[in-house]
Amino acid sequence: MVKGIVIDCGADSGTLYLTDDLAFLRMLRANGEKAAAVLTEENRDADFSGIPYAVERPEEMEPDDLERLYRRLAGLPWNILETERCRLREMTVADVDRLYEIYADDSITRFMENLFESREEERRYAADYRRCVYEFYGYGIWIVEEKATGTVIGRAGLEPGERGVELGYVIARPWQGQGIASEVCRAVLAFAEREIDCRRVISRVQSQNDASVALLKKLGFRLTAETDPSGMAVYEYVVKGTDCEGHQAGNIC
Numbered sequence: 001m002v003k004g005i006v007i008d009c010g011a012d013s014g015t016l017y018l019t020d021d022l023a024f025l026r027m028l029r030a031n032g033e034k035a036a037a038v039l040t041e042e043n044r045d046a047d048f049s050g051i052p053y054a055v056e057r058p059e060e061m062e063p064d065d066l067e068r069l070y071r072r073l074a075g076l077p078w079n080i081l082e083t084e085r086c087r088l089r090e091m092t093v094a095d096v097d098r099l100y101e102i103y104a105d106d107s108i109t110r111f112m113e114n115l116f117e118s119r120e121e122e123r124r125y126a127a128d129y130r131r132c133v134y135e136f137y138g139y140g141i142w143i144v145e146e147k148a149t150g151t152v153i154g155r156a157g158l159e160p161g162e163r164g165v166e167l168g169y170v171i172a173r174p175w176q177g178q179g180i181a182s183e184v185c186r187a188v189l190a191f192a193e194r195e196i197d198c199r200r201v202i203s204r205v206q207s208q209n210d211a212s213v214a215l216l217k218k219l220g221f222r223l224t225a226e227t228d229p230s231g232m233a234v235y236e237y238v239v240k241g242t243d244c245e246g247h248q249a250g251n252i253c
Contacts, residue, residue, distance in 0.1 A: 001018075001019060001020050001021070001022065001038065002017065002019040002021065003017070003018045003019070003038075003058065004016070004017050005017075005018070005066055006066050007034075007070040008067075008188055009067065009070070009071065009074075009076060011051075011123070012074060014034060014170070015033070015034065016021065016034050016035070016036070016066060016069060016070040016073070017033055017034065017036070018035070018036055018037075018038050018055065018058050019035065019037065019038060019042055020021065020037065020038040020039075020040045020042070022037060022043060022046055022047070022048070023052065024133055025037055025051060026027060026050070026051075026201075029050075032072050034073040034119035035051075035073070036051075036053040036054060036055055036069055036073065037051050037053070037054035037055070038053065038054070038055060038058055038067060038237065039054045039056045039057070046096055052072075052073070053069060053072065053073065054137055055069070061118075061187065063164065065132055069205060072135065076091045077090035077091070077092050077143075078090045078134070080139075080142050080191070081155075081187050081188075081191055082147065082185060083183045083186075083187045085146065085148070085180060085182055085235045086144050086146060086147060086153070086180065086183065086184055087144075087145045087146075087147050087166055087184060088142040088143065088144055088156065088184065088187070089142060089143050089145065089187075090130065090134050090140070090142055090143070091126055091129065091130070091140075091141070091142065091143045091155070092130070092143075093123045093126045094126055095126070095143055095152060095250065096119060096122050096123050097119070098152045098216075099110060099115060099122070099152075099155070100122075101113060102152075102153075102154065102170070102172045102173075103115050103170075105172070105173045107167070107173060108170060108172075108173065111205070111206050111208075111212065121200040129141075133159075133160070137160050138195075139157065139158050139160075139191070139195070139196065140157055140159065140160075141155050141156065141157040141158070141168050142156060142157040142159065142179075143154065143155060144156050144169075144171070144184055147149060147176070153171060153174075153175045153180070154169065154170045154171040154172050154175070154180075154184075155168070155169065155170050156168065156169035156171075156181075156184045156188055157169075157177065158191070158192055158196065158201065163199045163226075163228075163234070164198060164199075164201070164202050165192060165196060165200075165201050166201055166202050166203060166204065167185060167188060167189070167201050167202070167203040167204070167237070168187055168203070169184065169188075169208055171184075173214075181215055181217060182215060182219070185219055186216065189201060189219065189220075189237060193240050194241050197238060198239060198241055199238070200236050200237060200238050200239060201236075201237040201239065202224075202236050202237070203216055203221060203232055203235045203237070204228050204232040204233070204235075205232060205233055205235065206232055206233070207232075207233050208234055213233075213235075216235045219237065220237055221235035221236060221237045222235060222236055222237075223235055223236075224236045
């Protein structure tokens with residue numbers, strides 16, 4: 001079985017191939033095609049080495065699922081969510097130069113870690129982040145674009161870590177003071193409630209960062225008794241639909 005599906009990604013549109021013939025699949029991939037395996041009872045025990053993605057029951061996949069699979073195979077970012085004024089998508093290596101422009105403002109790095117001194121190192125980090133975070137967890141820290149102009153104005157999202165899922169954000173100086181951080185972070189928390197099986201979201205902040213502390217309180221975070229190793233205060237947001245025992249409806253956290 002071989003199925004070719006035309007995927008509309010604007011200038012990056014192309015064909016996604018799904019097949020249960022692994023030899024043919026490897027030929028397609030060798031020719032630069034975007035192709036994934038279809039897992040069946042007949043090939044379940046076959047050698048899938050070198051094949052990054054396999055799906056079951058492709059006929060049940062929604063158009064958005066097919067587009068996301070195509071984007072993974074094509075190295076394109078996923079579009080994650082939209083707010084009234086902003087669009088959040090996965091970061092790419094091409095975003096690095098714009099991030100250096102944002103972080104060049106001293107007020108941005110006053111309370112947070114700066115980018116790598118070397119842009120090449122930052123580009124390697126962005127490429128690794130895609131593979132090790134986006135592709136593994138399905139979420140991470142995303143790029144924030146202004147919908148009206150397409151301009152990258154910051155980053156926001158959810159970082160997986162030992163302490164749990166952590167909210168992080170940065171908004172470029174010219175776009176601060178307009179409620180954008182609140183708008184974007186509320187959408188990110190709604191994503192956590194809808195898409196991630198977790199009991200709480202945390203955020204670490206320096207106590208003297210009055211603007212971030214005020215925002216966290218506005219979002220419904222509460223200061224915990226925890227501190228991180230550098231002494232930063234830890235704030236907690238309890239995900240809706242969970243009880244105090246940490247169990248979510250239908251799931252165990």
